[in-house]
Amino acid sequence: SNRLKSEFLANVSHELKTPLTTIRMYGEMLGDGIVKDEGKKKGYLETIISESQRLTRLVNNVLDFGRLERGEKTYNWEEVEMGSAVGNILETQHPRLESAGLELEWVDDSQGAMAKLDPDALEQVLLNLLDNLVKYAAGGKYVSVRLAKDAELVILEVSDHGPGIPSEQRERIFETFHRVDDSLTSNKPGCGIGLGIARKLVEDMGGQITCEANKPKGAKFQIEFPQSS
Missing domain, CATH: 1.10.287.130 (Signal transduction histidine kinase, dimerisation/phosphotransfer (DHp) domain)
Incomplete structure (x- = not known):
């Protein structure tokens, strides 16, 4: 509107x-x-x-x-070794997380798994997710990034231990311009497009992204990409 x-x-x-x-x-x-x-x-x-x-x-x-x-976004496809790619992106984010009072937990269980992606788009997705967690992980102490794989997929999880996202909002947060409507966001900067862009980039690269509750508290974003053979 x-x-x-x-x-x-x-x-x-x-x-x-x-x-x-x-x-x-x-x-x-x-x-x-x-x-x-x-x-x-x-x-x-x-x-x-x-x-x-x-x-x-x-x-x-x-x-x-x-x-x-x-519909004019173009992609530069490459065979990407996911552990190295994600690790290199995270390496640049330590100062930002530290200044926000957050520690980074990074676990790579991907065992060299490969995926066909645009590396720049992958970086933008991960940075948009971290932007979101940095804003809303109040009192959460740390954010966790974990990479794993199963028989067909590479699975990237990004989670925090802050107040979390209400269950009725977890799908809507990916809508363009949507921001969670509560006291958590009332004084936070943001445009309402970062997560929507992240979802579109992930889907354009053949993956899917979801948001669920983290345990014992917080929010967890999970991204799945097909492994390249």
């Missing part, structure tokens, strides 16, 4: 403005020589880098949202 699109545009504007403001402020302080302490300088630079990465993810999501809506 027009109302949802208007809210989406307002949210995108806010999401762009926040990291840009931080980057400009810290960049000007470093450029003016105001910051003398080397530890603070390093911290400011790390923040500038992480906020730049956040901007990149947002811009990629907005661009892909348009391409997917128009």
Whole structure:
């Protein structure tokens, strides 16, 4: 609806403005020589880098949202060794998770399983899921990523130990512009497209994604891709 699109545009504007403001402020302080302490300088630079990465993810999501809506998204297919691919993506996310007060648990039980995917699309899916967990894993302490396989599938699980997602919302969270309507999201930034894009990318690559309750608490996203022979 027009109302949802208007809210989406307002949210995108806010999401762009926040990291840009931080980057400009810290960049000007470093450029003016105001910051003398080397530890603070390093911290400011790390923040500038992480906020730049956040901007990149947002811009990629907005661009892909348009391409997917128009049916113009293109994929670069490769035979991907899933353990290495997921591990390399996660390696870049430690600073972001640490700054959010979250530890990463990474378990690779895939035993070298391969899948035919677009590596960039896989990265976008995983980063969108982590974005969601970072926002809503309040008090959860850590997020878990586990990769496994069965006879035919490679199974990627991404879970947290936060407050979780109400059962009646677990399917709707993949709808475009939908955000869980409760106190959990009222003060959280977001555009409402990240999980919808993740589902479309996964399905375009021949997989499926679901959300269920994690035990003892939290949310768990499970992605299944066919193994390539």
